[in-house]
Amino acid sequence: MLKVLIVSGALVFCAAGCVKDVPSGAPPQTRVTSQAPPTKVPATRPSVPVKPVLTGPGTYTFQYQGATGSIQIPANILDPRLQRYGDYRRLAHARPITYLIAQVNNRSEETITMYEVVVVTATGQQIEATGISDYIDTWSETFAGDDADLDKYTRGLKLSNASQFQLLPGAKGTAFLGAKEPITSVQRVFVYPAGPFVRVEARRVK
Numbered sequence: 440m441l442k443v444l445i446v447s448g449a450l451v452f453c454a455a456g457c458v459k460d461v462p463s464g465a466p467p468q469t470r471v472t473s474q475a476p477p478t479k480v481p482a483t484r485p486s487v488p489v490k491p492v493l494t495g496p497g498t499y500t501f502q503y504q505g506a507t508g509s510i511q512i513p514a515n516i517l518d519p520r521l522q523r524y525g526d527y528r529r530l531a532h533a534r535p536i537t538y539l540i541a542q543v544n545n546r547s548e549e550t551i552t553m554y555e556v557v558v559v560t561a562t563g564q565q566i567e568a569t570g571i572s573d574y575i576d577t578w579s580e581t582f583a584g585d586d587a588d589l590d591k592y593t594r595g596l597k598l599s600n601a602s603q604f605q606l607l608p609g610a611k612g613t614a615f616l617g618a619k620e621p622i623t624s625v626q627r628v629f630v631y632p633a634g635p636f637v638r639v640e641a642r643r644v645k
Contacts, residue, residue, distance in 0.1 A: 493643035504547035531578035561624040
């Protein structure tokens, strides 16, 4: 049996005596679902490892106006190219020095003299290395004066002249330098390739 009820001005049809309370003017209930837009995950780039700066004794390279060079800091004392310097130093009874050997390829338009190399140690000490001729000239003074030994003095003079380093554009050569102090640590290296007013920094490669 179908019953018709009037509840607050609304008609409600119920079957089998069912009674529903429906408020007047109530809007139909609708289920609204919302979904947030997907969050964008930024693309991550693979991290590139930073190559550490090499320090310490080893081979350092430099560039200047097209000229390139590599320096052994310090040089191996057993290098046969150093024997003539060691022999003359011992002859003069002079103190040992630390040797540096630089191989230079002068592709610049300037004369490369390897005026000076300055090594900054791990403790902040500055060690200056100059051309080996400076040391030979000092050693040769031992054989000058009242008790002059002309033969030994002349030997030093010839050795000094032969060790002068002036590399013209387009030439390749080897420069020998010396430092008064031992070099046991190296933090940075500065090269004065063409005189006292031009400085570049050398980087260790091995």
